[in-house]
Structure formats: C-alpha cells, structure tokens
Amino acid sequence: MPIKTYRQAINEAMAQEMRRDSTVIVIGEDVAGGAGCDGDRDAYGGVMGVTKGLFPEFGESRVIDTPITESAIMGAAAGAAQTGLRPIAELMFMDFLGVCFDQIYNQAAKFRYMFGGKAECPMVVRTMAGAGLRGGAQHSQNLTQMVTMVPGLKVVCPTNAYDAKGLLISAIRDNDCVIFVEDKFLYETSCEVPDEAYTIPFGEAKFYREGSDVTIVAISNTVHKAIAVADRLAKEGISCDVIDPRTTSPLDEEAIIESVEVTGRLVVVDEMTPRCGIAADISSIVAEKAFGALRAPIRKVTAAHSPIPFAPALEDAWMPQEADIEAAVRDVLGYTGE
Amino acid sequence: MPLDKKQFLDGYRTMRTIREFENRVSDEFGKGNIPGFLHLYAGQEAIATGMCMNLSDDDYIVSTHRGHGHCIAKGGDVGEMMKEIMARQGGSCAGKGGSMHIAAIEKGMLGANAIVGGGPPLIVGAALSAKTLGTDRVGVSFTGDGGSNQGTTFEAMNLAVVLQLPAIFLFENNGYGEGTAAGYAVGSKDIASRAKGFGMPALKVDGADIFAVYETCKKAVQHCRSGKGPFAIEASITRFRGHFEGDAQAYRGKGEVKRLMAEMDCLKIAGDKAIKQKLATRTQLNKIDKEVTVLLERSVEAALAAPSPEVSELLTDVYSSAY
Numbered sequence: 208m209p210i211k212t213y214r215q216a217i218n219e220a221m222a223q224e225m226r227r228d229s230t231v232i233v234i235g236e237d238v239a240g241g242a243g244c245d246g247d248r249d250a251y252g253g254v255m256g257v258t259k260g261l262f263p264e265f266g267e268s269r270v271i272d273t274p275i276t277e278s279a280i281m282g283a284a285a286g287a288a289q290t291g292l293r294p295i296a297e298l299m300f301m302d303f304l305g306v307c308f309d310q311i312y313n314q315a316a317k318f319r320y321m322f323g324g325k326a327e328c329p330m331v332v333r334t335m336a337g338a339g340l341r342g343g344a345q346h347s348q349n350l351t352q353m354v355t356m357v358p359g360l361k362v363v364c365p366t367n368a369y370d371a372k373g374l375l376i377s378a379i380r381d382n383d384c385v386i387f388v389e390d391k392f393l394y395e396t397s398c399e400v401p402d403e404a405y406t407i408p409f410g411e412a413k414f415y416r417e418g419s420d421v422t423i424v425a426i427s428n429t430v431h432k433a434i435a436v437a438d439r440l441a442k443e444g445i446s447c448d449v450i451d452p453r454t455t456s457p458l459d460e461e462a463i464i465e466s467v468e469v470t471g472r473l474v475v476v477d478e479m480t481p482r483c484g485i486a487a488d489i490s491s492i493v494a495e496k497a498f499g500a501l502r503a504p505i506r507k508v509t510a511a512h513s514p515i516p517f518a519p520a521l522e523d524a525w526m527p528q529e530a531d532i533e534a535a536v537r538d539v540l541g542y543t544g545e
Numbered sequence: 546m547p548l549d550k551k552q553f554l555d556g557y558r559t560m561r562t563i564r565e566f567e568n569r570v571s572d573e574f575g576k577g578n579i580p581g582f583l584h585l586y587a588g589q590e591a592i593a594t595g596m597c598m599n600l601s602d603d604d605y606i607v608s609t610h611r612g613h614g615h616c617i618a619k620g621g622d623v624g625e626m627m628k629e630i631m632a633r634q635g636g637s638c639a640g641k642g643g644s645m646h647i648a649a650i651e652k653g654m655l656g657a658n659a660i661v662g663g664g665p666p667l668i669v670g671a672a673l674s675a676k677t678l679g680t681d682r683v684g685v686s687f688t689g690d691g692g693s694n695q696g697t698t699f700e701a702m703n704l705a706v707v708l709q710l711p712a713i714f715l716f717e718n719n720g721y722g723e724g725t726a727a728g729y730a731v732g733s734k735d736i737a738s739r740a741k742g743f744g745m746p747a748l749k750v751d752g753a754d755i756f757a758v759y760e761t762c763k764k765a766v767q768h769c770r771s772g773k774g775p776f777a778i779e780a781s782i783t784r785f786r787g788h789f790e791g792d793a794q795a796y797r798g799k800g801e802v803k804r805l806m807a808e809m810d811c812l813k814i815a816g817d818k819a820i821k822q823k824l825a826t827r828t829q830l831n832k833i834d835k836e837v838t839v840l841l842e843r844s845v846e847a848a849l850a851a852p853s854p855e856v857s858e859l860l861t862d863v864y865s866s867a868y
Contacts, residue, residue, distance in 0.1 A: 232677060268677055274707055279700035282666020283673050286684075289655055290605060290674040309697070313660050314667060323639030324862035325650040358863050382865035410868075457868050 208399040216368035216400045217257050217333075217389065220375035221295060223404045225265055228293065231379060233258055234271040235280055235297030235333075242272040254299055255335065255394055277307035281332065285315040285384070288330035293379060298334040301388065302345045304353060315384040316359030329382045331375070337390040337428055338478060338526050344514040347522075349427060349477075352484045354386045355455040361385045361409055362456040366430040368398045370453060373407030380406065390428040410457035414466075418446025421536050422466040425451060425476040426485050429508075429527060433476055436532045447536065455485055463489060464497045471502035472539040476532055481509040503542035506535040548598075548759055553815075553824045554833065556598055556755055560590040560812055561837045563614040566623060567786070569841045570613070570630060570644075574790050578849065579631055583644050586614030588785035591811035592717050593618035595758030596685060599766040605653045605671035605684040607664035610645045611784075612657025615687050621649030627844040633851035640854035641862070661722075662695025664688060665714060669701045672710035672775075683711040683769040691722025693736045699743070702775070706744040711769035714740060714777040715762070717752060719784045724796040740777030752782030753809040756818065783809050 211219070225231045239262035240251030252259025262270040273280050277298060284296035298304065304311070311332065318326040336349035355362045361383055365371035371389070378385035415430065416437045425433040430451045437447040448466045452459055467473050473493055475486040486507040493505060508527045516522050548556065567587040573579050586593070589611075597606070597618035608615040616626060621637065629636030630644045638648055645659035655671065658664045664686045671684035692698055693716050705712040716736045720727050733739050737747040746768065750761040758780060765776040783805040787794045794802065819825040 230678070234673075271673075271708065273704060276700045276704055278697045279666045279669060279704040282663075282697065282701065283670040283704060286607070286655070286667035286670020286672075287674045287677075288670070289667070290671045291678055292670075292674050294670075309660055309663060310666055314658075314663060318656070319865065320862050321638060321642050321646045322648045322650055322656055323637065323641055325638075325648070326656065327865060361864070 208401060210397050211368050211400040212395055212397045213368045213371050213389070214255065214257050214394040216372035217375055218259065218261070219400070220372045220379070220404070221258065222261060222264065224376060224379045225261065225269065227404070230291060231293045231295065232269045232271060232287070233261055233295045233297065234273060234284055236273055236275055236299055238262070238297055239270050239272050253297065255391065257389070257394070258297070277303050278310055281307040281310035282314065284330045284332070285310055285318070285328055288315070288328045288384070289318060289326055293329045295331045295333055295379065298332050300346050301334045301336040301350050302348045304350050311354070311384070312357045312360070316357050319383070320359060327382050328384045331378045331385045331387050333387045333389065335389050335391045337392050338510070338515050338522060339392055341517060341519060341522060343517045347515040349388065349479050351388055351426065351455055352479050352488070355485060355488070359384065360456060361454065362388065363409065363454045364388045364390070364427045365453065366390070366393065366427060366451050367396065368400050370407060370413070372400055373405050374409070374453065376404055377406040377409060388427065392428045407453070409454045410459050412450050412452045412459035412462035414462070415449040415451060416447055418448050419469055420446050421472045421474060421539055422448045422450065422463070422470045423474045423476065423532065423536065424463055424489055425449065426455065427478060429476040429478050432527070432529045433532055436529050436536065440533070440536060445536070445540065460492055460496070463493060467493055467497045468500040471500050473501070473505045474508060474532065474535045474539060475505065476508040476527055478510055478527055480512050481507060482512060484509055503539040506539050508532050508535050548756060548824065550824050552598065553819050554829065556594050556759070557815055557819070557825065557830060558833050558837065559594045559618055560755065560815065561834055562623060562840070563590040563593065563617050564812060565837045565841045566613055566617060566626070569845050571786070571790060573631065573845060581643050583790040584611040584788065585786040585790060586611050588806070588809065588811070589717055589719060589752065589782050590614055591755040591758050591815065592715070592752045592780045592782060593687065595755050596715055596762040598759055599762045600653070600683070600685065602652050603680070604682050605655055605668065606687060607655050607668045607671070608657040608687045609664065609689055609692065610657060610659045610661070611689070612647050613644070616647045616649050616654050616657065619649055619654040620652040621647070621654055623840060624844045624847055627848040628851055631848040632853060633848050634854055635851050639858065639862070661689070662692045662697040665692070665698045665701035668712050669705050669710060672705065672712035673708065675711050676708070681770050683713060683766055685713040685715055687715050687717060689722065690716060690718040690720070690727035690731055690736060693739070694722070694730055702740060702743040702745065702777070705775035709774040711772070712775045713765045713769055714775065716740070716777065716779045717782055718779055719782050721784070721788065721796070723788045737777060737779035740779070745775045745777055747777035747779065749779045749781070752780030753811045753814055755811060755815045
C-alpha cells in the first residue's frame with residue numbers, strides 16, 4: 208500500500224470528493240493563492256500547501272480565494288451549505304475562531320434544530336491547531352474544546368494520514384457542520400493510505416496499544432506522545448491502553464469506559480488549557496459512569512492555564528510532554544489510597 | 546412596468562396580512578399566550594412586500610429578529626407561523642425556533658436571525674450557491690440600520706463585491722437600533738453611500754411607499770439576475786411598535802409615534818394612491834381587509850387549540866442522524 212503524508216492524505220480526500228460530487232467546493236484565504244497578482248496562481252495551495260493542486264484541476268468557481276475575512280468565509284459556507292453546496296471552508300489557524308465564531312456556533316450549528324429539522328448545513332471547517340512551532344499566543348492554540356461543547360457541531364481530530372483521509376471523506380459526506388482539526392505537527396508524518404476513497408465512521412475510538420494497567424486517552428498530537436510513553440513503560444512490564452477517540456463529538460464513551468473497567472486507572476491527555484477542556488470532560492464522564500471501577504484518582508495531563516508563550520523554553524514548559532504523561536501514569540499506578 | 550391591478554391587490558393583501566398578524570400577535574402576547582420576546586414589523590410592511598413581489602420561491606432571503614413580515618411576504622404559511630410563535634404543535638419550526646427564528650425554508654426564507662448582523666454573510670453563501678450552480682437565483686439580506694454597523698455586514702458586502710455575487714443588501718432604516726438613534730449610531734448618517742463605498746450600486750427609497758419600493762427592488766433584482774454583482778438599498782421607514790413588545794419607548798419624542806403612524810402608514814398611503822390611480826376601489830380593499838381579519842382569527846384559534854410540542858422532541862434534529 209502506498210505511503211502518504213498527512214498533508215497528502217487530506218489533499219487526496221478533497222480532490223477525490225470534488226471529482227465525485229460537483230457541489231463540493233473549497234473556500235478560504237490563499238487556498239490557491241495569487242488571486243489578482245502578477246505571479247503564479249495556486250502559489251500557496253493553502254498556507255501549509257494542503258490544498259495545492261486543487262485550483263488547477265477544479266478552477267476558480269470551486270476553489271475560491273477570499274479576502275482575509277473569516278466571518279464572511281464561515282457565513283458564506285453556511286449559507287451555501289443551506290442552499291445546495293457542500294463547502295469545505297478553511298479557517299487557516301484555529302486561533303481565528305474568535306473572529307468568526309458566531310457564524311459557526313450560532314448559525315451553522317443551529318440551522319437544523321432551530322428551523323425544526325427543515326434546514327441543513329453540510330459543511331466542513333478545516334482548521335489547523337497545535338503548539339510547538341513558536342507561533343505565539345495567537346497562532347498556536349488547539350481550541351477543540353470550544354467547538355466540542357456546541358450541540359449541532361461534529362468535531363474530528365485525526366492523528367495520522369490514514370485516519371485523516373477517511374475521516375475527511377466522512378466529514379464531506381456528512382449532512383452536519385463538521386469541524387476538522389488538523390494538527391500542524393502532523394503534516395509531515397506518513398503511513399499507509401489506500402489510493403481509493405474510503406470512510407471512517409465518527410464516534411469510533413482507535414486503540415493504539417492494548418494493556419491492562421492504565422488507560423491513556425489522548426487527543427490530537429498528544430496521541431503520539433502517549434504511544435511513546437506506553438512503549439517505554441512496556442519494557443518495565445507496565446501495560447497501557449492508548450486510546451485515540453478520533454472524534455470528540457461524537458465521543459466514543461463506551462470504548463473509554465470499557466477500558467477503564469479493565470485497568471481501573473485513567474490518564475487523560477490533551478494540548479489545551481485545563482479548565483473545561485476535553486481532558487476535563489472525559490474525566491467527568493468516567494467519574495460519573497465508571498466510578499466503581501476506578502482504583503486511583505483520574506489524572507489529567509494538559510497544557511498550563513496561560514496564553515501560549517513564544518520563547519521555546521516557555522512554550523515547551525506550557526505543553527504537555529512525554530515526561531508529564533509518564534509521571535502521571537506512574538502516579539496512578541503508585542496510588543495506594545493513603 | 547409599474548404595478549398592475551392584480552399585483553397591487555396581491556401586494557396590499559400581503560401588507561395587510563403582516564399588519565394584522567402583528568396586531569394579533571401583540572394582542573395574544575398581552576394576554577400571556579405567547580412566551581419569550583417579540584419584535585414586531587408593523588409599519589415596515591411595504592419593504593418586505595415590495596422586495597418579495599420581485600422574487601420567486603426559488604430566490605433566497607435571510608431576515609432579522611423582526612422577521613414575521615419577511616416570512617409572510619416570502620410566502621410563509623400564516624397558520625404555521627402563528628403556531629410557532631405561540632409555541633404549539635404544527636409550528637413552522639416545530640416549536641424550536643419561535644418568533645426570532647421564524648422561517649419558511651421551502652419558500653426560500655432561510656430564517657430570521659436573532660444575531661444582529663448574522664444574516665448578511667449567510668446570504669453571500671446563498672448567492673454563492675446560485676452562481677456556482679449556474680442558476681439565476683438571487684439572495685436578499687434584510688438588515689436594519691443597527692445591523693448595518695456590524696462588522697459581519699461589512700465583510701459580507703466586501704466578499705459579495707469581490708466574488709461578484711447576486712446578493713442584495715436591503716437595509717431597513719427604521720430610525721432606531723433598540724433605543725439608540727440611527728442618526729447617532731450610523732457614523733456616516735448614510736447607509737446607502739457606505740454600501741456604495743464597498744463597490745456596489747446603492748439606491749435610497751421611501752420605505753412607506755410600496756410603489757417606490759417595488760420599483761427600486763426590481764432594479765436591484767434585475768441587476769443581480771443579469772450577473773452584474775451585488776446591489777444595496779436603503780429604505781427609510783419607521784416602526785410603529787417598540788424595539789420589543791413591552792418597550793415603553795421613552796427614547797422617542799413626545800407625540801412622535803402618533804405623528805409617524807399618521808404620516809407614514811404604508812397601508813394608508815398604498816390604498817389612497819391606488820384608488821387615485823384606479824388600481825383598486827375602496828370596496829376591494831375593504832374586502833381584502835375583512836378576509837385577512839378572518840384568516841388571522843382562524844390562525845389564532847387554531848394555534849390556541851393546538852397542544853404544546855411533545856417533550857420527546859427535545860433531542861430530535863440536533864443532528865442529521867443518530868449521534
């Protein structure tokens with residue numbers, strides 16, 4: 208099977224769906240690039256090159272470069288989705304949610320319900336999240352928790368190229384508004400990805416490692432840190448379940464609870480601020496639904512409650528690191544109740 | 546072509562239906578039969594009517610928190626609307642929308658919007674669909690003077706110009722954004738010229754004159770249908786009621802509402818003009834008035850007789866499929 212990067216897999220999913228369905232369009236800032244300029248068209252293909260090549264194939268009516276105007280992009284995508292198109296709208300950095308959130312959570316997410324089931328909004332918001340590139344406080348955040356809390360939205364956080372392609376195709380074919388969170392640390396990672404189109408259902412977690420001592424649930428890029436920790440601890444005879452929910456809305460609660468019922472110990476990892484985050488949410492679900500199975504307090508491993516700092520030393524301290532995950536696992540294993 | 550007799554009578558019936566609808570809704574609100582917030586369109590009927598007479602069911606509109614009139618003018622079912630506003634089964638939004646989210650999706654009325662400035666970006670999307678799918682549909686965003694100051698509206702106008710979309714931005718300047726004067730809040734004092742500054746043609750019209758509104762909207766719709774890009778209209782008007790039902794309107798001048806109701810009643814202006822131009826007789830207008838009264842009486846009776854939505858419906862239609 209061919210090896211493809213996360214970037215290529217996402218690009219391929221869009222191209223294949225655009226070939227299959229002429230109502231699928233891509234709209235956003237520099238999704239091609241070069242509009243109105245003297246130089247190359249498709250000069251960017253998205254700021255990270257993820258939409259590269261779509262413009263030459265599908266043209267300006269379906270790969271639409273916009274001004275820097277996030278509210279209008281999201282609103283136009285929502286209005287277009289209500290009237291016959293299936294837009295993939297790009298929100299370049301997830302940090303920019305602040306300048307367009309109304310169009311997502313008050314409009315797109317609510318059409319179907321607010322209008323009695325008579326309207327729908329089949330759109331995808333592709334956005335990029337994740338710290339560690341020294342992007343500072345406004346180009347680094349993962350705000351998955353802010354969209355996960357909104358009824359009507361579905362939220363996808365793919366952690367490898369195979370999942371990214373299948374989940375994006377599912378998102379494009381879905382009749383609800385789907386927020387597709389790409390972790391910018393993963394674009395260069397690769398794995399086997401089939402050439403043909405395929406879908407992966409939402410709400411089905413993936414087990415990366417299976418163990419009986421501790422359950423580690425991790426989101427986005429932290430999945431890879433959790434796997435590294437699990438592999439290291441396995442050499443000491445400590446076995447961990449590593450669970451990637453893949454979608455935070457819907458969330459595969461069952462998989463997490465079943466795992467905790469075996470291990471009795473839970474560490475939840477995300478790269479978000481700690482209050483009201485995904486780790487907090489999963490912790491509360493387990494505390495409510497699997498309290499009897501717990502043999503130690505739940506441990507959350509999250510980022511710090513501060514804006515994301517610029518200096519590498521500070522940003523590294525802000526982010527959850529493998530050492531933090533490992534310490535948490537050892538902590539829950541060593542809990543004696545005293 | 547100016548309005549012919551049939552068109553005028555249809556338009557008059559629509560305006561009268563909106564007025565009577567708002568009057569009845571106000572009465573029922575006063576009796577405690579309507580929960581929540583109500584923002585009435587009484588006084589502004591000629592604007593929604595004059596625009597929607599230029600549209601077909603295939604065209605799209607988005608509306609504001611003051612949306613009953615737009616919904617009726619676009620062909621929304623009055624009985625279903627009354628049930629919705631009175632929170633009864635059979636309501637147009639299944640009891641999940643209410644007054645501020647009234648809609649008639651099947652008629653291209655994509656929804657009232659309780660976020661001021663929420664609608665303009667959405668109509669850009671509807672216009673984008675029309676252009677991308679190669680239809681001759683147009684999209685109309687009804688927005689108030691208040692919404693004209695929102696950043697979302699500016700962004701929507703700019704994007705519509707950049708992408709040359711068939712979108713009409715119809716600003717109903719009723720003089721007040723809640724309890725603050727448009728003369729204070731619209732920095733340039735002139736919404737039409739501001740729209741023009743984005744690079745689209747813009748016209749001003751007397752919003753109390755159905756004949757003028759119809760003609761102006763016709764130009765805008767023709768412009769958009771022929772692929773010339775977006776268009777803006779500023780219609781000046783007044784509202785007969787408060788920002789919301791129950792608003793004491795202490796911000797309005799002494800005698801202002803009474804005077805404007807006498808001077809700017811679009812129904813009276815329309816009737817007098819039509820009789821003078823021999824487009825209608827007083828008898829015809831009276832007959833329409835009576836028929837509309839009966840229609841609304843029946844709508845209210847039917848709504849009062851209908852039960853509340855089933856609580857089992859709470860979690861339906863959050864998503865398109867099992868979640």
